[in-house]
Amino acid sequence: YQRRVHGDFMFKVLACKRALSLALLPKFSRTFSSGPAPLKMDFSEKVNTKEIVLKNPSKLKKMNICQSITNALDIALASNPNTYVYGEDVKFGGVFRCTVGLNEKYGTDRVFNTPLSEQGIIGFSVGLVAAGGVAIPEIQFGDYIFPAFDQFVNEVAKYRYRTNGLFNTGGICCRVAYGAVGHGGHYHSQTPEAHFMHTAGLTMVIPRNPIQAKGLLLASIRSPDPVIFFEPKILYRMSEDLVPEEDYEIPLRKAEVIKEGKDVTLLGYGASVRQLQMASKMAEEKGISCEIIDLRTILPYDFETIEKSVNKTGRLLITHEAPVTSGAGAEIAAKVQEKCFLHMKAPVKRVCGYDTPFPFVYEPFYLPNRVKIFDGIQELMAEQLTTSSQIPFKYCLLYTSPSPRDLSTSRMPSSA
């Protein structure tokens, strides 16, 4: 009996020791730089019943973006027997496990691997849909889309136009894994949507969470226009939600106002929406009420929603991971200043990546994170908040004597 008591006691001592050691372990013992830690926030959302009409609203399943995409592809392949899913390494499940189980279920004549030729894959898709199929090719990383750029811009976007509707490439929905992932480096982190923004005839869609991903993907596959569906790969496993198991679609070409506010409009898409949500939480502590819009369809973008919001708030902050020059934000900023000039209380602020190739180890410095966005919000609210002295002194002199170092967060620091 005494030995057992001793054993229990030692267990408790060891457990306490372990808890203490874990608590006291220095938190900053990493050997590489990283961005600000994410705020503890719940990013999961409920189904927006205004947009999505469900037959069984209670039949939900917890999925991440990866699984919701598999689910969407499963439904698409089941509902239309003329649908094909293919790409590099797609057959065994894909490098991100987005196509797991599809080959076993639908066979190799509908779900198959292609050789390592992006130009060939997209050119092949154009022919396939022109002959009447529905093609869902996959580009493994957004950085590899450039061999296919010619096919997208010259064939996919223009086939309908140049044949006056006799042929069309509407059956293409190309899935692309894009965006920064923390350790991607130059060629596994790029965001190429800006390169395609210039092309009339293409549609680009970017979801932010699993519910959106499934609905938008099904809508993109069934849309009568060719769509490039960019999936933020960092959210493949990180973003989890209770997703309806049935077949539902989310309308394309409509932005969504995630959160109502009256001071500043924050506009973003994909993984940047999380940063906007975190920054708006930080701003709320200062009493700034932010309105967050998820653009969802980047091209053609829903300008009505943006206009309505900017007319209400008078301030706009756009964020995306792509470089700032001629990014998606540049186009929207130009249009906003054109249409909403007299309602603006401050110039449009873009908090985006710098104009460099995507860096290898400097990624935490490059990405627009919640701190940079919060800084931008404060800058936009500078005049308002000057009197209440809630913001640093540097912004108080903003519109009277601006200094380039104070103003710009989208230029490289001069010491670099």
Place this chain on the structure above:
Amino acid sequence: MCIRDRYQRRVHGIQDINRMLSITFKQLSCRSSNIFGRMFSSIKVPLPNLEVYKLDKNMFPTVAETNREELINYYKQMTLQRRIEITCDEIYKMKEVRGFCHLMDGQEGVSVGIEAGITKQDHLITAYRCHGYLIGRGDTPERLIAEMMGRLTGCSKGKGGSMHMTLLKNRFYGGNGIVGAQVPIGTGIAFGIKYDGKPEVCVSLYGDGAANQGQIAEAANMAKLWNLPVIYICENNLYAMGTCVARSSANTKFYTRLDPIPGVKIDGQNIFAVRETMKKAREWCISGKGPMCLEILTYRYHGHSMSDAGLSYRTRAVSYTHLRAHETSLHLVCRLLLEKKKKRMSK
């Protein structure tokens, strides 16, 4: 992870990595002994059969000559490259290195053999499996690992990472992340060499997966049209990431794919085959006969990259059997040295 691991976790600096690698150097330091007669007596190595396309098979030798000094040199280089790859694996798993890491252990014979067949005045450009080529071109392990960790002392000043290692002074134009992009670049380098009239070649490597990229056919056409001194080498390690060659290529004879460029297929697990073929290919290009294509059959023990175990598409049984059935260049050189020693002992 237990408490002890967390307490003992510390920064792995360059000194620690050196310590891991120094085990190699201790094992490799050979005792000085009687050099007369023994060092320079040649060892004859029979070369495996090769396949040619639009070439005369007789232009390639069937036997290679080597000696003990050369064998030890090759053994040192290959073991160094092998140990570096294993070390990169370890430090990646320790999270000291992040990003993408593509290892080429099992393929050391190819990089050392190619270096043995060309000179440091020749130019070399390859794809992302480039660690061995950096060492072969003359750089140090410290600079390689510093580059992987993103330090300023790395070969590309920390900006490139594992996939973009370069060495300007020895004409190593780097690893390249985008598949197939290095082949037109290599063709351009060859054009520059020809324009300057120098007796040099450009060795342009790509993999079996990249062979299906359109830009390789474009580059090969230009090279043959303008008779450029470029040697295209397809490093066929039988798997393009997860897809085996039969499933991705209609024509798996990669040495014929760049028609009308003549081609030859050799066994990359025999370093002497690689060396002799490279020498002949270099002679061919320098004499003004135009480009040549090599297909080198080899095998990588790791998966495609650190995030790929390499077992789902190559079952454990098959990959281990291959290991045991085929000896790599390292085993070959080891065996030759031990045979030589046995012979000497028996005498």
